[in-house]
Amino acid sequence: MSDEQRLSVFKTYKLYVGGKFPRSESGRVYEVTARTSAAEAAGKGKWLANAPQSSRKDARDAVVAARKAFGGWSGATAYNRGQVLYRVAEMLEGRREQFVREVADAEGLSKSKAAAVVDAAIDRWVWYAGWTDKIAQVIGGANPVAGPFFNLSSPEPTGVVAVLAPQESSFLGLVSVVAPVIATGNTAVVVASEKAPLPALSLGEVLATSDVPGGVVNILSGRTAEIAAPLAAHQDVNAIDLAGADETLAKELEIAAADNLKRVLRPQAVDYFRTPDTDRMTAFLETKTVWHPTGSLGASGSSY
Amino acid sequence: MASVFEYAPAPESRSVVDIAPSYGLFIDGEFVEAADGKVFKTVSPSTEEVLSEVAQAGAEDVERAVKAARKAFGKWSALPGSERAKYLFRIARIIQERSRELAVLETLDNGKPIKETRDADLPLVAAHFFYYAGWADKLDHAGFGADPKPLGVAGQVIPWNFPLLMLAWKIAPALATGNTVVLKPAETTPLSALFFADICRQAGLPKGVVNILPGYGDAGAALVAHPDVNKVAFTGSTAVGKEIARTVAGTRKKLTLELGGKGANIVFDDAPIDQAVEGIVTGIFFNQGQVCCAGSRLLVQESVQDELLDSLKRRLSTLRLGDPLDKNTDIGAINSAEQLARITALTERGEAEGAERWSPACELPSSGYWFAPTLFTNVTQAHTIARDEIFGPVLSVLTFRTPDEAVAKANNTQYGLSAGIWTEKGSRILAVANKLRAGVVWSNTFNKFDPTSPFGGYKESGFGREGGRHGLEAYLDV
Numbered sequence: 154m155s156d157e158q159r160l161s162v163f164k165t166y167k168l169y170v171g172g173k174f175p176r177s178e179s180g181r182v183y184e185v186t187a188r189t190s191a192a193e194a195a196g197k198g199k200w201l202a203n204a205p206q207s208s209r210k211d212a213r214d215a216v217v218a219a220r221k222a223f224g225g226w227s228g229a230t231a232y233n234r235g236q237v238l239y240r241v242a243e244m245l246e247g248r249r250e251q252f253v254r255e256v257a258d259a260e261g262l263s264k265s266k267a268a269a270v271v272d273a274a275i276d277r278w279v280w281y282a283g284w285t286d287k288i289a290q291v292i293g294g295a296n297p298v299a300g301p302f303f304n305l306s307s308p309e310p311t312g313v314v315a316v317l318a319p320q321e322s323s324f325l326g327l328v329s330v331v332a333p334v335i336a337t338g339n340t341a342v343v344v345a346s347e348k349a350p351l352p353a354l355s356l357g358e359v360l361a362t363s364d365v366p367g368g369v370v371n372i373l374s375g376r377t378a379e380i381a382a383p384l385a386a387h388q389d390v391n392a393i394d395l396a397g398a399d400e401t402l403a404k405e406l407e408i409a410a411a412d413n414l415k416r417v418l419r420p421q422a423v424d425y426f427r428t429p430d431t432d433r434m435t436a437f438l439e440t441k442t443v444w445h446p447t448g449s450l451g452a453s454g455s456s457y
Numbered sequence: 458m459a460s461v462f463e464y465a466p467a468p469e470s471r472s473v474v475d476i477a478p479s480y481g482l483f484i485d486g487e488f489v490e491a492a493d494g495k496v497f498k499t500v501s502p503s504t505e506e507v508l509s510e511v512a513q514a515g516a517e518d519v520e521r522a523v524k525a526a527r528k529a530f531g532k533w534s535a536l537p538g539s540e541r542a543k544y545l546f547r548i549a550r551i552i553q554e555r556s557r558e559l560a561v562l563e564t565l566d567n568g569k570p571i572k573e574t575r576d577a578d579l580p581l582v583a584a585h586f587f588y589y590a591g592w593a594d595k596l597d598h599a600g601f602g603a604d605p606k607p608l609g610v611a612g613q614v615i616p617w618n619f620p621l622l623m624l625a626w627k628i629a630p631a632l633a634t635g636n637t638v639v640l641k642p643a644e645t646t647p648l649s650a651l652f653f654a655d656i657c658r659q660a661g662l663p664k665g666v667v668n669i670l671p672g673y674g675d676a677g678a679a680l681v682a683h684p685d686v687n688k689v690a691f692t693g694s695t696a697v698g699k700e701i702a703r704t705v706a707g708t709r710k711k712l713t714l715e716l717g718g719k720g721a722n723i724v725f726d727d728a729p730i731d732q733a734v735e736g737i738v739t740g741i742f743f744n745q746g747q748v749c750c751a752g753s754r755l756l757v758q759e760s761v762q763d764e765l766l767d768s769l770k771r772r773l774s775t776l777r778l779g780d781p782l783d784k785n786t787d788i789g790a791i792n793s794a795e796q797l798a799r800i801t802a803l804t805e806r807g808e809a810e811g812a813e814r815w816s817p818a819c820e821l822p823s824s825g826y827w828f829a830p831t832l833f834t835n836v837t838q839a840h841t842i843a844r845d846e847i848f849g850p851v852l853s854v855l856t857f858r859t860p861d862e863a864v865a866k867a868n869n870t871q872y873g874l875s876a877g878i879w880t881e882k883g884s885r886i887l888a889v890a891n892k893l894r895a896g897v898v899w900s901n902t903f904n905k906f907d908p909t910s911p912f913g914g915y916k917e918s919g920f921g922r923e924g925g926r927h928g929l930e931a932y933l934d935v
Contacts, residue, residue, distance in 0.1 A: 291600065292600065292927075296907065296909040296910045296911070296925055297909050298905075298907035298909055298910050299584065299907055299909075300905070300907065302902070302905060302907075304907070304909075304910050306910070306911050306925065306927065311915075391916070400707070403707065404706050404707030407702075407706035407707060408703045408706040408707075410702075410706075411699050411700075411702035411703045411706065412699065413871070413916075413917060414695070414698065414699060414702060414714065414716075414916070414917045414919065414920065416920050417706075419709075430602070432935070439896065439915050440896065440911050440913065440922050440927055441890075441893075441895070441896060441897075441898065441915075442896065442897050442898070442910055442911050442912070443890045443897075443898045443899075443900065444897070444898070444899045444900065444902055444905050444910070445886065445900045445901060445902070446901055446902055
């Protein structure tokens with residue numbers, strides 16, 4: 154039987170919440186179409202899938218899952234988190250062809266350009282895998298206070314971070330905003346690109362098989378504004394990355410986020426192909442400073 | 458308990474400070490009247506004596522001050538860092554030279570004991586300028602990339618509890634990084650900021666680099682909302698902090714907030730009780746408890762509760778409340794009638810909700826704003842006095858049985874600024890410190906500050922850090 158005669162098996166794209174793959178509790182889906190220049194001219198591209206259209210209840214469930222996962226993930230050793238992030242890169246490498254196809258469809262790219270995007274995304278996981286056990290030394294350290302005290306500042310994860318993934322860069326952009334959040338021990342509720350959610354939903358399948366504990370990353374598809382509003386107002390969300398919000402929505406969400414003083418990363422122009430700086434990690438880190446008296450050996454202490 | 462010792466009064470001399478009958482706003486290097494001619498009186502909280510009449514900034518004055526700061530920004534930010542450093546070193550030295558004068562002034566205007574202004578506030582103020590002076594020509598090495606840039610005009614609003622120290626925390630890093638400043642001191646404590654303006658003059662600081670706008674909340678709101686302000690820094694209440702966060706939403710203004718707290722001071726059964734008692738007293742009665750990082754919730758392990766409370770009550774009975782200028786005074790005046798009313802209302806609520814109130818025998822002066830050191834026992838986590846920041850000399854005592862319970866209770870708050878741990882067991886200190894969601898953890902000590910040590914909160918205690926290398930980030934375009 155030749156390929157042309159065989160009817161392919163479609164994938165049901167599902168959300169990724171608490172390590173499981175639920176549909177939206179609302180039962181809603183929306184149509185996701187391929188993006189090509191011809192398709193845009195015609196008004197509509199080829200049908201790709203029906204993606205779950207998440208509700209505010211899905212958002213709240215995702216926050217519960219993320220909060221539940223925070224203790225374990227933030228308490229894991231930095232070395233362990235690094236290995237888990239590296240494992241994500243390994244799993245992605247094995248699924249490279251699938252993601253090249255999905256990214257090409259999602260972003261209207263040629264196969265070679267889509268391949269460059271996927272390669273960069275895989276490399277980005279590797280880059281952040283290496284950061285997990287280095288960031289504390291780079292931004293923390295001993296403080297030479299003027300007194301007999303041992304005084305140490307260390308970065309700690311902020312907590313549950315809502316991440317509005319970039320709308321255009323549906324995969325490299327997504328990885329570039331999610332990896333820095335979880336590298337340092339935060340857990341994330343991610344809202345995928347509204348028009349191009351499929352690479353994000355497939356990333357959930359990769360994370361599920363990469364030793365990332367359930368709930369560390371939760372991925373929702375749907376209308377960004379609808380899902381983002383309850384996340385920005387949620388009292389158990391500690392921070393929000395507004396990368397995927399336009400100017401008007403970003404302002405609304407920042408105002409809502411002020412209600413429990415979420416840390417807010419405003420949208421900014423980013424070239425996701427460039428090697429990042431540490432700012433997407435530091436945006437979601439707290440600094441804890443611990444003091445302790447050093448005591449003194451007094452006259453009997455050795456001077457050597 | 459009868460007082461064991463009687464002390465003769467030992468007042469610090471007021472003659473070291475010369476307070477003028479009136480002060481203007483400090484804009485573009487000049488003292489000027491408010492555009493609408495408004496003035497307000499600042500009083501000594503310990504006597505209600507009017508100290509001076511101060512120009513009250515309004516929206517038009519904010520406009521003038523921001524314009525002056527903008528005009529000064531170009532040259533100031535273009536100076537070599539080593540030159541900016543020298544201005545800051547000059548300021549640090551002049552503060553040291555004038556520190557007794559400033560300490561007396563601060564005690565008069567704020568009501569806190571001279572012991573504190575002389576031995577804590579002023580040394581820290583000078584140290585803060587000295588510390589950030591040294592950063593001005595080393596920013597390339599601060600870990601924010603090569604040649605980090607200043608943001609522009611910084612709008613800074615500070616509280617009344619540490620007037621000059623909060624000014625130093627705001628102005629020193631802002632100037633070191635090349636920003637210019639418009640600062641609004643609190644309406645009850647404008648004087649030390651105006652004396653600081655004179656120090657800027659003595660130091661030869663270029664005009665417009667520092668502008669001081671005494672005034673009320675409306676001036677602060679206008680400053681924060683001003684479209685030509687690039688950076689907003691606020692220290693004060695969480696409610697106002699949230700309002701400011703809403704105001705700057707959708708702009709490019711960089712924001713740092715240092716807000717309220719409800720710090721837990723955790724005492725384990727193996728803690729040295731006498732040292733812990735001293736730490737508890739420092740934690741909640743330093744500056745009459747008007748400290749955002751105060752250890753206002755005492756969490757004591759059940760098995761040592763009685764012993765600790767007996768010891769604590771005995772110690773509180775020896776605290777001396779009275780004339781803040783007296784060198785023997787431990788507890789000064791509450792900063793304002795408004796703050797006193799708030800403390801009074803919250804403590805009445807504490808009683809009404811069923812907590813047990815105790816204060817040592819303590820005679821309060823007949824004029825001024827005073828509140829006796831107060832202890833509440835039988836406090837539950839649901840009580841208002843265990844949840845809301847009182848910002849006064851009021852300690853709520855709760856108990857726990859296990860370290861896990863202590864951590865859970867300590868973290869059960871919207872705030873996350875400070876915490877204390879008292880135990881002789883090192884591993885327990887590290888384990889508990891690791892679990893506490895607070896920006897500053899003091900183990901076997903409390904309320905220690907240093908310019909090299911980053912300070913700031915988790916959760917609704919705000920964001921951003923002041924002090925240390927970390928403190929530079931708030932004023933750099935990074």
